[in-house]
Amino acid sequence: MTNSSTRSGFIERCKKYGLREDSTLDDVKSLRKNSARQFHPDVQFASAKKTANDKLAAINADCDYLIAYLEEEGLQQKQLRKEAAQKEQQRKAQEAARQEQVRKEAEQKEKLRKEQEAVRQKQQREAQEAARQEQVRKEAEQERLRQEKQRQKEAEEKEKVGVEALRQELLRTQQELVRVEAILKEQSKVKNELLSKEATLKTQLRATEKAPLTLAEYKAQLVAIPAGKFLRGSSGSNRSEDEKPQKEIYLSDYRIGRTPVTVGMYQEYCKATGKAMPTAPSWGWFSDHPMVNVSWDDAKTYADWAGLLLPTEAQWEKAARGTDGRAYPWGDSLDSGKCVNATNSNKQTAPVGKYPAGASPYGVLDMAGNVREWCGDWWADSYSGSAQTDPSGPSTGTNRILRGGSWYYFSAGNFRCAYRYKYTPDYRGSSNGFRLSSPGLR
Known part of the structure; x- marks a missing residue:
């Protein structure tokens, strides 16, 4: 370049x-x-x-x-x-x-324009369809309101026509109600009289029943307790923690002794087995009194010989209080005239069944007072974690359980159906006895 x-x-x-x-x-x-x-x-x-x-x-x-x-x-x-x-x-x-x-870009703009136009047309169609449906709904609602108004009008007319008939029917019904109430009042009076008579007859019948002096007589008097639920334990701040928590539990049917095992029954056992009677209490032996001075081990050995069982404490409590959660076998207040206690015992046991008016709802006697009774369970400090069906207590332990108060006590708390005692299995005392049970109803 x-x-x-x-x-x-x-x-x-x-x-x-x-x-x-x-x-x-x-x-x-x-x-x-x-x-x-x-x-x-x-x-x-x-x-x-x-x-x-x-x-x-x-x-x-x-x-x-x-x-x-x-x-x-x-x-x-x-x-x-x-x-x-x-x-x-x-x-x-x-x-x-x-x-x-x-x-x-022009093609894309045209395509976008067409798409937007399609969307607009679709929205327009949808809006038109929604408007049409709204119109149909409004017309249907108007028709419904018209029909409802017509029905109300017809109902009002019908009510006007039948109001006098209703007044007459009301008058007749009120007159019939007065008549039925009078009948029911009379029937209630009769029912109460019959219930009172039934209770009296039951008390009189229990008074005629003799204390069982042999195992055969005891088995013949076993009381059936039907299967079902009952309220176990206590609630409230004034109750011991070992009675809690209060819960409804289920028990299968079983039978339990009408009374504690008597001295006569234990003498029969000692004669049959060659065993010696325990040391007698200060008042001596009376054949129709509950057996005392027996340990849990003694009671268990007797139960095995008899072919029966020591009741679980759940079975004992249900037989004592029934299903309504009452505090005592006869109700919710202590009545010292319905059980053997320190105020009437003369410092000793009494014949079993002496106070038939103190029977439990199932007719079981001496569930409060006379002697405390060994149960089959090991002791637990509370019912927490206990089975809700047929509980039988812990599998092992140190102490066994006694229930029911005795001739020695006078405090109301000791006679409550939910009250619990604990002692080692080898403990013997003049306040301690036992009763027996059997599974099933026969």
Whole structure:
């Protein structure tokens, strides 16, 4: 590519030979051709010939310079044209790409417009359908209200027509109610009289029953306790924690002795087995009194010999209080006239069944007072975690359980059906006895 000095040399030589600044290769070639004819070395003299050759050489040298410049200038122009063509081609490609982008954007806008138009038309259709359904709903509601109004009108008319009949029916019903209430009042009076008579007869019947003096008599008097639930334990801040929590539990049916085991029954046992009677209490032995001075181990050995069981304390408590959760076998208040206690015992046991009025709801006697009774369970400090069906206490322990108060006590709490005592299995005392039980109802 030419620079400014080369260009000035070209212009200078063009002026030297009378050429234009925009002269072409053809102009330079014509200059060379014309110069060759003008300075042809055909002269005879050597000096003239040399001068002509020198001038022609100088002209040719200048022509070579001009031709070289023009050829180089041509190449540069060609390169510039090529670059211009490339730029134009690139510009056209960019323009084509731009137009393609514009076309695509236009297509996307048109597609979006169509989609939006479709959504608008769908929303319009949905709105129209919703409006139609709302209109249908309103018409249905209006029809419902019309029918309801018609029904109310008919009901009011019917009520007006039948109001007098209803008044008459009410009057007849009230008169009948008065008559029935009078009948029920009379029946209730009769029922109460019968219940009182039944209780009296039961008490009299229990009073005629003899104390069992043999195992056979004891088994014949076993009382059936039907299967079902009962309320075990106590609640309230004034009750011991070992009686809690109070819960309703279920027991299968069983039978339990009507009275504690008597001295006569234990004497029969000692005679049959060759065992000796325990040390007699201070008042001596009476065959119809409850057996005392027996440990839990003694009671268990007797039960095994008799083919019976010591009752679980749950069985003992249900037989004592029934299913209504009463505090004592006869009700919710202590009545010292219904059990053997320190106020009437003369410091000793009494014949079993002496107080039939103190029987439990099942007719079981001496469940409060006379002697405390061994149960089959090991002691637990509370009922927490105990089974809710046929509980039998812990599998092991240190102490066994006694229930029921005795002739020795006078405090009301000791005679409650839920009250519990604990002693080691080898403990014997003149307040301790036992009764027996059997599974099933027969």
